[in-house]
Amino acid sequence: MKLNTIQRKKFRVTGKLKKVASSDRLRLSISRSAKNISAQIIDDVKNITLVSCSSVEKDIRSMDKVNKTEISKIVAEKLAKKAQEKKISKIFFDRGIYKYHGRVKVFAETLRKNGMEF
Structure with missing residues (x-):
């Protein structure tokens, strides 16, 4: 199966982090779309998500007239x-x-x- 450019980028960045991952540090994975942003903290040793947050959640989505940059700040704080x-x-x-x-x-x-330290 041939990978396109986006898939190669994702595998390259995530693969490098997984190689150096240890039990004392967890991985924070971020994903964004045109309107939303979400993030989750993942334990790669146990393959579980420990904490997650997204701009799709009700309390963040209910805010009026907030631009995307401010939404990413709010999601990061949460x-x-x-x-x-x-x-x-x-x-x-x-x-x-x-x-x-x-x-x-x-x-x-x-x-x-x-x-947070990284």
Whole structure:
């Protein structure tokens, strides 16, 4: 099966992170679409999702006239709060196929401000 460019990018970035993954750091995977953004913290050793957050959730979706960059800040703050409740502070940031630019960059910076280390 021949992979297209997007699939190769995703496998390359995620594969490198999985190689260096250890039990003390978890992987934060981010995905975005034209309107929404979502993220989840994954334990690759056990293959389970520990914490997840998305802009599709009711409390975030109900906000009026908020642009996409501000939504990514809100989702990052909420994810950081959920992670701190489960005592997660050290992660790998898996940007997937997305460039570290725009909403992805704002998301990462907001996580750092809220106590996540990567």
